[in-house]
Amino acid sequence: MSKLLSAAAAVAQIKDGMTIGIGGWGPRRKPMALVRELLRSDVKDLTVVAYGGADVGMLCAAGKVKKLIFAFVSLDFIPLEPYFRKARQSGALEVMEIDEGHMVLGLKAAGIGAPYIPTKIGLGTDVIRHNPDIKVIDSPYDDKEWVAMPALKLDVALIHADRADARGVCQIKGPDLYMDDLMVRAAEQTFVSCDELVETEYFHRNAEEARYVFWERSETTGVVHIPCGAHPTSCAPLYGFDTAHFKAYAASAKEEGGWQGYYDKFIKGGEEQYLAAIGGAEHVKQLPLPVF
């Protein structure tokens, strides 16, 4: 019952106009190799749901994004994501700008099959004014008004995990799983890239290993083995994020044809060439974990 497939085969499941969720948070544990594969594809008009970082920036730069559902897009230590800003400031991007917690509730609603979850979040703010699709409703139980955060159903979720077996048991050992489990449950199909592909026996060594598995394998559609697949984002505890790479990426946005240059140098030639261009797996493995 192997769910192993190539990145290209996984990305081939993503069709024009689909809604995709991307796991991770800002510069942390993003399925960047899968995003790069998406950048190499012809897919267009995507709706992207993410706690965004360079994943969103790159997809915006490449013109893949029709609509962005976001609370922020940031590289953290570089607060403003340059390509996301360009897209937003050009007026080209349709947006649903929501609170970080709205995204939690919208994904949760999708996962539990509810049309919405009521919340106070957003009352009194422009989130409500700018998102006519987010309804404010009366409650059957009190006299207050409530925001009915709609379900954020995903066609596909893309996730990066530390390790997985071929059946789709995925382990995240970093300090935070972010909202990856919610993304997975909100999605029709979930493709997980992993740094390490392990035999199922790995999880049998002791029960502690299973405690770092946050969804059951029936939620995992496919597994793609891509060492360093989160680079340039972090995959703690395996490696930190690549500050030098992010700085060069951000600087490219200031140059004429900067995105094309970045694409040609790092993305166009495929993942093997990517790894060579960034200095190989050895470079990635020694990237220090961030200190906040």
Added chain:
Amino acid sequence: MSDTNYTLVDLVIAAASEAWRGDGEVLATGIGLVPRLAASLSMCTSNRQLMMTDSEAFVVSEPVPVGPRGGYVPKFETWMGFSRIFDNVWSGKRHAMVGPTQVDRFGQGNISAIGGSYAKPKVMMLGVRGFPGNSISHKNSFFVPNHSKQVFVEGEVDVVCSIGYNPERLPKGYTFDDIKFGKIVTNLCVMDFGGPNKQARLLSLHPGVTVEQVRENTGFELLVEGDVPTTPAPSAEQLAIIARLDPKNLRASALG
């Protein structure tokens, strides 16, 4: 007991640390260096019940010094990944100090975008982040390193990210008392929204700053009651704690 050997940022940190006094057992979140040091100082002085995180995924038993850790190992006590942060936010047991790019007379903050139209902003910043949920769930304070009319705007902020005391935006079933605001600490003064109908009010002026100077740099009317006190100088104890929490003096450049 005061010590004349301090800088403005030390005074600002000490003043900001007062924001959490009396809050009891809540999670203090300081976004940015000065708010984080202020929360840390408060946890060591004005509110020892405070909880803080390592700015990543754990609640720690004592504030983690800023900058390179050296041999310091954070004293982890509770896992606190982002999903649990939202559980905490929605419980109301949190008080965050954040740094909006714009603040208006209603206490509404903006970190999303400035200028142009919403469809095509002139300057896109972060997005609303957690401001909407924070502002309606728990108390919030603001830190503003560059007190000016660009920050404290005349009209409404360009994108209302956090709910404030705007009567036109007050949700059905809510009163102003449902919205909790702490303090605004700037490089010039300390303010709050404690005036009549939650009007902005000047609480103290940093040494050498005049009421006029604050008014000239604020786009909206401020309530000034009688003689405005001078923001207290940090005590020797506070200065020692600040120095221990920021051994590399990263705060030296925090006010620009």
